[in-house]
Amino acid sequence: MKHLKSAVAGDADILVVPDLEAGNMLAKDLAYLDGAHLAGIVLGATVPIILTSHADSAEPRIASSIVHSHRA
Known part of the structure; x- marks a missing residue:
């Protein structure tokens, strides 16, 4: 441990x-090991990109849409 303050x-x-x-590996690990709530967007493109898994429930899909709509 680095013991950061x-x-x-x-x-x-x-x-x-x-x-x-x-990103895919990290997201799947966090969701499986920690029960994390996920939202996925890609930044820097000229068009909006919302990135979800085909196996996702409605919650991550809605969360991704909300995060994308609030991006700067």
Whole structure:
């Protein structure tokens, strides 16, 4: 453990990954191991991209839409 002293250490709201494969692995691990609530969007494209799994329930699909509608 690094024993970081910060108000936000260990309390991330957004996780940034280098590519789609890394993001997919991280999301599936968090959902399976920690019961995380997921939302997926891709930033930087000229068109909106909402990224969900074909096996997702309505909750992640709606969450992804809400996150995308509030992006800066």
